[in-house]
Amino acid sequence: xKENSRVIPFIDPPYFLSFAAVGGREEGEGPFxxxxxxxDESGAFGQKSFENAEGEMQRLCLSLALKKxxxxxxxxxxxVAGDLQNQCVASALGLYTFGLPYLGLYGACSTCAESxLCLSLALxxxxxxxxxAVTSSHNAAAERQFRLPLEYGGQRTPSxxxxxxxxxxFVLGKRGRVxxxxxxxxxxxDGAITDASNMGAAMAPAAADSILAxxxxxxxxLSEIDLVITGDLGRTGSRLLCALLAEEGISLGxxxxxxxxxxxxxxxxxxxxxGSGCGCSASxxxxxxxxxxxxxxxxxxxxxxxxxxxSPQSTLQKNNIFGIAHGILIEREx
Amino acid sequence: xxxxxxxKYKQMIKRxxxxxxxxxxxxxxxxVGGLICFLGQWLFFLYGYLGLDEKAAGTLVTVSLIFLSxxxxxxxxxxxxxRFAGAGTLLPVTGFANAMVSPAxxxxxxxxxxxxxxxxxxxxxPVIVYGTLAAMLYGVILWIVSLF
Numbered sequence: 001x002k003e004n005s006r007v008i009p010f011i012d013p014p015y016f017l018s019f020a021a022v023g024g025r026e027e028g029e030g031p032f033x034x035x036x037x038x039x040d041e042s043g044a045f046g047q048k049s050f051e052n053a054e055g056e057m058q059r060l061c062l063s064l065a066l067k068k069x070x071x072x073x074x075x076x077x078x079x080v081a082g083d084l085q086n087q088c089v090a091s092a093l094g095l096y097t098f099g100l101p102y103l104g105l106y107g108a109c110s111t112c113a114e115s116x117l118c119l120s121l122a123l124x125x126x127x128x129x130x131x132x133a134v135t136s137s138h139n140a141a142a143e144r145q146f147r148l149p150l151e152y153g154g155q156r157t158p159s160x161x162x163x164x165x166x167x168x169x170f171v172l173g174k175r176g177r178v179x180x181x182x183x184x185x186x187x188x189x190d191g192a193i194t195d196a197s198n199m200g201a202a203m204a205p206a207a208a209d210s211i212l213a214x215x216x217x218x219x220x221x222l223s224e225i226d227l228v229i230t231g232d233l234g235r236t237g238s239r240l241l242c243a244l245l246a247e248e249g250i251s252l253g254x255x256x257x258x259x260x261x262x263x264x265x266x267x268x269x270x271x272x273x274x275g276s277g278c279g280c281s282a283s284x285x286x287x288x289x290x291x292x293x294x295x296x297x298x299x300x301x302x303x304x305x306x307x308x309x310x311s312p313q314s315t316l317q318k319n320n321i322f323g324i325a326h327g328i329l330i331e332r333e334x
Numbered sequence: 335x336x337x338x339x340x341x342k343y344k345q346m347i348k349r350x351x352x353x354x355x356x357x358x359x360x361x362x363x364x365x366v367g368g369l370i371c372f373l374g375q376w377l378f379f380l381y382g383y384l385g386l387d388e389k390a391a392g393t394l395v396t397v398s399l400i401f402l403s404x405x406x407x408x409x410x411x412x413x414x415x416x417r418f419a420g421a422g423t424l425l426p427v428t429g430f431a432n433a434m435v436s437p438a439x440x441x442x443x444x445x446x447x448x449x450x451x452x453x454x455x456x457x458x459x460p461v462i463v464y465g466t467l468a469a470m471l472y473g474v475i476l477w478i479v480s481l482f
Contacts, residue, residue, distance in 0.1 A: 152433065192340040
């Protein structure tokens, strides 16, 4: 590792053994709806509350991923998971039945890449053989915690995003076809944003910062990377990211894909700027991008999950909303 | 900031963030709000026709509109109308009813006392507090004026 390098190379890179994505009705109606492993039309997942529903979503998602790999939970030695609820309670509710060593992560919407990064570190540099990373967000649970009641009638600004009801689970091990070879830990970036309904603007500078860090310190130049994927910048945030990178003389062009801008059909949903929430990037990675890598349609992607770190209290107290973007480089074995 | 100065970024945000369709929202609010008032007026005529005096009929109109928007909130229709109408449903008493019922519905999973009872006022609490305060101040001013 170079001195002052922000990119972590994984000496013994972990491989994806299997993965699964679960979503709600809106995600099912989106352009990738048919690729999800399970869609629950009601979003309740058979539970009494939306908070429990999110937990059940995580349990279901990990079970589906384990089933695909043909492994039992006993084959795993570490679970790394996170969601948007206080104390990551959805992860706890959903994953306690597995009885596995568990690390709960809170990175707002950056949790997907953060959990894969942490698990990769543990597998690559630690004693673990196999582990799983699970990430979820639930629209109803998140709206209740961060914004307004579900049935509250009002108009949202065009820059606002729709928290995805979705989860992604990834089982990682030491053999396979698709591997995580590098990681980028994001920095806390203050874009002086106080508007909680423009998260894209809070996250875009962080995404730009991490992308620039990779292009400076990473093993591959942009020409060798097929796609640069961002988590949930939305349409507003994506435009800002392109403008910020253009200032540095970098143009991603068609290589840039934003999960938030892709997950919903803009014509048929009330998503405004796009999807958000950590389940957004997690589910699209599991149902769309990783299968493309497995089929050989892609060979190397940079995947960033972007988070806006705030609480209802911090925004009322007029604190700035910090952005963060963690990234991983995913490659197909040649 | 290593990437840019914040002032510059602020201008960038302004340039790239889509604006709210203000004119469209105003037109929609005008017509839906007007329609609600129209409905209220007809209910007022109806209650008058049924024999209620002006004051009782006025009160009953308010109660009817509150009941109606509470019901529409409960069946999940109100938010869809409000998404279209904006201030048109927010400003009349319908918006207040929705602001009471929607958090109460949400909080049902936390029980009737600490859930519904507690969270019911999270949205319209400020309206109640400062509405009452304004009424008190108005009363005091009216009383002072009446002394002279």
